[in-house]
Amino acid sequence: MNAKENVAVVGVGRMGANIARRLRDLGYPVTAVYDADRARAQAVAGELGATAPETLAMVTVSADTIVTVVSDDASMRAIFAANGDSLLDGAARKLFVNCATISPQVHEDIERLAESRGASSLEACMASSITQAREGTLYLMVGGSGAAFERARPMLEGMSSSLRYIGPAGSAAQVKALVNMVMNSNTVALAEGLGLGAALGLDLTMLREVFAQTGANSRVLETDGADMQAREHDVYFSAAHAAKDSGIALVLGSECGLDLPVAAAAKAQYDRMIELGLGELDKSGVAELTFPGRSPA
Amino acid sequence: MNAKENVAVVGVGRMGANIARRLRDLGYPVTAVYDADRARAQAVAGELGATAPETLAMVTVSADTIVTVVSDDASMRAIFAANGDSLLDGAARKLFVNCATISPQVHEDIERLAESRGASSLEACMASSITQAREGTLYLMVGGSGAAFERARPMLEGMSSSLRYIGPAGSAAQVKALVNMVMNSNTVALAEGLGLGAALGLDLTMLREVFAQTGANSRVLETDGADMQAREHDVYFSAAHAAKDSGIALVLGSECGLDLPVAAAAKAQYDRMIELGLGELDKSGVAELTFPGRSPA
Numbered sequence: 221m222n223a224k225e226n227v228a229v230v231g232v233g234r235m236g237a238n239i240a241r242r243l244r245d246l247g248y249p250v251t252a253v254y255d256a257d258r259a260r261a262q263a264v265a266g267e268l269g270a271t272a273p274e275t276l277a278m279v280t281v282s283a284d285t286i287v288t289v290v291s292d293d294a295s296m297r298a299i300f301a302a303n304g305d306s307l308l309d310g311a312a313r314k315l316f317v318n319c320a321t322i323s324p325q326v327h328e329d330i331e332r333l334a335e336s337r338g339a340s341s342l343e344a345c346m347a348s349s350i351t352q353a354r355e356g357t358l359y360l361m362v363g364g365s366g367a368a369f370e371r372a373r374p375m376l377e378g379m380s381s382s383l384r385y386i387g388p389a390g391s392a393a394q395v396k397a398l399v400n401m402v403m404n405s406n407t408v409a410l411a412e413g414l415g416l417g418a419a420l421g422l423d424l425t426m427l428r429e430v431f432a433q434t435g436a437n438s439r440v441l442e443t444d445g446a447d448m449q450a451r452e453h454d455v456y457f458s459a460a461h462a463a464k465d466s467g468i469a470l471v472l473g474s475e476c477g478l479d480l481p482v483a484a485a486a487k488a489q490y491d492r493m494i495e496l497g498l499g500e501l502d503k504s505g506v507a508e509l510t511f512p513g514r515s516p517a
Numbered sequence: 518m519n520a521k522e523n524v525a526v527v528g529v530g531r532m533g534a535n536i537a538r539r540l541r542d543l544g545y546p547v548t549a550v551y552d553a554d555r556a557r558a559q560a561v562a563g564e565l566g567a568t569a570p571e572t573l574a575m576v577t578v579s580a581d582t583i584v585t586v587v588s589d590d591a592s593m594r595a596i597f598a599a600n601g602d603s604l605l606d607g608a609a610r611k612l613f614v615n616c617a618t619i620s621p622q623v624h625e626d627i628e629r630l631a632e633s634r635g636a637s638s639l640e641a642c643m644a645s646s647i648t649q650a651r652e653g654t655l656y657l658m659v660g661g662s663g664a665a666f667e668r669a670r671p672m673l674e675g676m677s678s679s680l681r682y683i684g685p686a687g688s689a690a691q692v693k694a695l696v697n698m699v700m701n702s703n704t705v706a707l708a709e710g711l712g713l714g715a716a717l718g719l720d721l722t723m724l725r726e727v728f729a730q731t732g733a734n735s736r737v738l739e740t741d742g743a744d745m746q747a748r749e750h751d752v753y754f755s756a757a758h759a760a761k762d763s764g765i766a767l768v769l770g771s772e773c774g775l776d777l778p779v780a781a782a783a784k785a786q787y788d789r790m791i792e793l794g795l796g797e798l799d800k801s802g803v804a805e806l807t808f809p810g811r812s813p814a
Binding site: 347348359361382384386391394395398399400401402403405406408409410412413415416417419420422426427430431433434435436437438439440443469472473476477478479480481482483484485486488489509510512 | 644645656658679681683688691692695696697698699700702703705706707709710712713714716717719723724727728730731732733734735736737740766769770773774775776777778779780781782783785786806807809
């Protein structure tokens with residue numbers, strides 16, 4: 221892909237908006253942004269000197285590469301609808317780079333739809349978050365055709381500090397779902413360990429140090445341990461997202477006939493957070509369910 | 518403690534025998550070893566030039582410091598029985614250093630019993646394994662009185678590369694139980710992630726690399742990930758031990774009124790291994806339950 225190719229971004233929540241800002245900084249003309257929340261699209265468009273078209277078809281017309289960062293399977297299928305307003309209108313020769321964490325099957329279906337219109341589609345799954353999007357230091361796992369990957373590679377390298385081609389469409393989303401499933405299980409396991417430590421009256425700072433030096437160590441101990449102790453659950457990766465991503469993995473497991481009881485128990489805790497109105501807390505907020513005296517139930 | 522004080526070791530399975538070897542290397546006269554399996558005791562005694570007394574009372578007589586490394590709560594209570602053959606016979610001024618992973622309450626009870634006989638008792642919980650015992654590089658967490666800790670400190674420093682005083686009797690065992698509970702949950706979570714990856718046909722070496730670079734990373738990924746992939750489950754920390762240790766933590770949780778669903782689901786998997794005759798596999802063997810085509814059930 222030529223660095224001068226025009227780019228549009230669909231879905232400009234915090235991740236999408238930061239990806240747009242990063243692409244602008246890299247010298248990509250960001251011609252259009254789109255969001256189901258039009259006010260949000262207009263705000264980001266104003267900031268970046270982009271347009272905020274009213275239709276998806278106009279987004280596709282405006283750019284060579286369209287980056288999509290939407291929230292779930294249904295939103296993804298909606299923006300690539302076979303009928304009605306759709307990114308697929310006038311999509312010939314366009315490249316879609318799809319960053320949302322969604323079901324692998326949806327990536328496969330959208331690749332098929334895009335190719336049927338003469339376009340290319342690539343999944344670029346992000347195993348990192350808002351700050352990394354802004355700074356161009358995402359961990360990106362890519363699925364799709366080798367040709368689409370080569371076309372997108374310069375832009376993806378500008379967005380990421382680690383870029384890994386996984387395989388055909390759907391495979392990167394599978395790996396992403398597995399990463400998040402394990403991460404979410406480890407997060408609930410950590411919340412249980414610290415919660416029980418609190419119930420026993422142990423010094424949690426000491427306990428986190430011991431965990432870090434022993435078989436209990438984990439990446440989520442580094443990222444979420446202190447937050448669990450301090451009840452700092454400002455959203456970085458929400459409980460609702462955790463429930464969604466573990467759900468994607470559990471569906472894959474079910475389709476494979478696998479029994480995954482720990483992942484299921486972890487997802488149930490995130491589902492319970494949503495039921496209790498805590499779904500927009502950070503995933504570390506699962507500690508609110510396991511620490512003594514915290515649970516709202 | 519004077520470095521010349523005599524030491525005895527009760528329980529000379531692989532951990533206890535290696536602790537005895539290490540103490541001998543450090544210059545401690547190892548006067549006696551004892552094991553429920555007398556042939557094992559005699560073999561280790563022969564190797565170390567120690568005696569293998571027939572009674573626990575004779576063990577206590579033989580040494581100033583008695584290190585115990587037994588398998589569970591019941592064994593621990595048996596060797597410190599109030600009546601019959603017991604380490605408590607003639608225990609005045611002796612120091613007991615108890616290394617087994619057992620329930621915190623048992624450490625408290627044994628400290629009380631020991632002190633009633635004019636002896637001292639210390640828990641020295643090990644968050645590491647057989648190689649570290651031999652090399653004197655254990656991660657040791659100590660619970661008991663400050664005086665007992667100071668008396669044991671030179672010997673404990675010779676056994677460990679990391680020595681941490683946690684607090685009164687029972688507190689180190691609490692921390693140890695929490696470490697192992699979180700470790701066991703993370704282990705099952707990892708086995709589920711890799712098992713589902715295998716079911717999806719993903720390259721597991723690639724998947725482990727991605728896990729290591731993302732929020733799915735953990736100490737057990739380092740220690741057990743490759744073994745799960747390769748089905749190398751030679752025992753290092755057995756599934757049966759994992760079930761026992763998670764069980765200790767879950768009892769503590771239950772006593773505190775806490776709901777710990779992920780830890781419970783993980784323990785259930787280790788219990789299932791025992792039911793299937795797999796309890797003496799390494800904890801990594803839980804992958805046998807989650808990988809497609811492996812389960813013996």
